[in-house]
Amino acid sequence: MRKKILAANWKMNLTQPQVLDWLKVFHDLDWHQPQQELRIYPSSIYLKELVSTGLHVGAQNVFAEQKGAFTGEIAVEQLQSIDVQSVLIGHSERRLIFKEDDALIAQKVRTCTGAGFPFILCCGEAIEQREQGQHLAHVESQLKSALEQFDPAQHSLLTIAYEPIWAIGSGMSARTDQISEMHAFIRDFLEKELGAIAHQIPILYGGSVNSQNASELFSCPSVDGALVGGASLDAQHFHQLWQALSA
Numbered sequence: 001m002r003k004k005i006l007a008a009n010w011k012m013n014l015t016q017p018q019v020l021d022w023l024k025v026f027h028d029l030d031w032h033q034p035q036q037e038l039r040i041y042p043s044s045i046y047l048k049e050l051v052s053t054g055l056h057v058g059a060q061n062v063f064a065e066q067k068g069a070f071t072g073e074i075a076v077e078q079l080q081s082i083d084v085q086s087v088l089i090g091h092s093e094r095r096l097i098f099k100e101d102d103a104l105i106a107q108k109v110r111t112c113t114g115a116g117f118p119f120i121l122c123c124g125e126a127i128e129q130r131e132q133g134q135h136l137a138h139v140e141s142q143l144k145s146a147l148e149q150f151d152p153a154q155h156s157l158l159t160i161a162y163e164p165i166w167a168i169g170s171g172m173s174a175r176t177d178q179i180s181e182m183h184a185f186i187r188d189f190l191e192k193e194l195g196a197i198a199h200q201i202p203i204l205y206g207g208s209v210n211s212q213n214a215s216e217l218f219s220c221p222s223v224d225g226a227l228v229g230g231a232s233l234d235a236q237h238f239h240q241l242w243q244a245l246s247a
């Protein structure tokens with residue numbers, strides 16, 4: 001059985017005192033659920049402090065090169081050296097705002113796999129692509145390019161997050177039929193590319209998941225969990241998603 005994952009992407013939010021407040025609320029709640037994995041992707045300045053709490057802590061970004069003159073960037077080996085456990089690759093904000101293209105994303109995937117470092121590979125279409133019926137082809141091309149040299153033997157490093165761009169931060173999540181269609185498509189693609197082990201790779205949904213819609217979204221059999229932005233910034237709210245995932 002695939003594990004369920006609930007991942008908080010804090011993006012460029014929360015000051016140090018707010019992180020401490022978040023942790024205070026977090027520690028007062030019951031997160032015991034052996035079948036589920038909780039992950040926090042904070043700004044990099046908080047990584048070490050959060051790692052010390054024993055949580056699964058991941059980075060929001062990593063550079064494709066291994067070391068050297070890349071001011072402002074962070075290497076996989078540096079993340080591993082402070083026990084960060086995974087990283088997001090290909091988030092739409094990195095693709096759109098920071099102009100990360102498919103080639104760079106593929107290079108990041110290779111760097112992570114080369115280092116045996118787990119990653120969540122994000123994919124998803126823009127609203128225009130969906131309206132033109134191009135959403136499946138677009139996601140396929142994103143995955144094809146990112147996973148071109150991916151070795152199926154390393155499948156345990158890979159998690160996919162389907163995040164339609166129009167649903168991220170918009171308050172309007174995708175409908176369950178849209179998510180089911182895309183998740184089934186991604187699963188088929190993975191099976192074609194990687195074989196039967198594809199069924200062990202978690203596929204998450206991301207895009208305006210909140211306490212109002214979580215139960216419905218998590219009732220989709222193809223949804224193995226969620227990558228959550230806005231609703232993860234409040235530990236109490238995030239806990240409601242955790243409970244919805246376990247229901």
Ligand code: PEP
Binds near residue numbers: 167168170207208230
């Ligand atoms: C995200 O950025 O990965 C995300 C899903 O954001 P939100 O939950 O705020 O839509």
